[in-house]
Amino acid sequence: MGFDGLCELCGFRWSSHWVLPCGEICHDIREGAPTDDDEAIARSLAGDLDAYEALVTRYSALAHRTAAMLGAGDEAEDVVQEAFVKAYRHLGTFRRDAPFRPWLLRIVANETHNLTRSRGRRAELVVKLTEVDPAKGEVPEDAAVATDRRSRLLEAVRTLPERERQAVVCRYFLQLSEAETAQVLDLPIGTVKSRTFRGLARLREGVARDLI
Template structure:
């Protein structure tokens, strides 16, 4: 009887994992890419994310959505990758691929392609602590509270980083002649 229940749980976890991969895989890959700036490395991170997800599905406490939980895992795995000596010293960073960051909304459609690329280049130049809040807030449309959960930081820290990131981004865009 226990063996049957265990097989059913494994089967349901596999179905849930496949659904989570289909629903969030591309979005999580973009987040990982924004951290590591390397497409193949981002794919490796996402594989690690879903392996970790599968191993911990039974311990997921439903305190947040699966999306928030997966973003937190992705951010942590991406940061771990950035901290690795081999990544910092041996892996060359490819040129940024702005098309990975583009989101089809009425606002972004109104901005020209050249301006989008300039904006993305300037976001990617921000220090990681500032870049991540811009990405999560504007590109992933997470609330400040969701960002607190994902980054495991206080609300005041998130708000301070958003304020600083906006200021740095505005200054760098003005220097580059951005008119958006």
């Protein structure tokens, strides 16, 4: 898959119709683009690259966020690019009766793991704190307190053991279901539950209860 340009806002290399991590859509969707995953996958398997680009459009922002939060940091862009290429190459192995999103995010998670392992360092959790607009009803003092609480919570999440951190990030930061988290991390649901429980318990021990 080739790339057509570089987004000036987020620096993400884009191909036609991609939705970028900055939230911008660099090109309009072409007429006749598939409206659901099943149709897009079927057409992609038949060799329709535009149909696969529709899938990229649908999931690029989520994939980028997943890579960043699981440890790719400022290399999340490269991880996502490689994940989409690998997903396309292995699309024939995708079970058509299964949801596409967790299957794709599992590839993203694997690519992130490969990256952090090759670096030989602990994965870095990267989260952009949401800026609070005082005009929306929150006074500056409250916004400052909220930002401080988020910072302390994220610092506590960074200290979790990697397995527990991954489960907590998937469940509560990426808002995946237990079943989706199990597929993304390639774990039994029971293991997801236990790791999430232990991770939350550690967070409660490490930060004030009003942060949880």
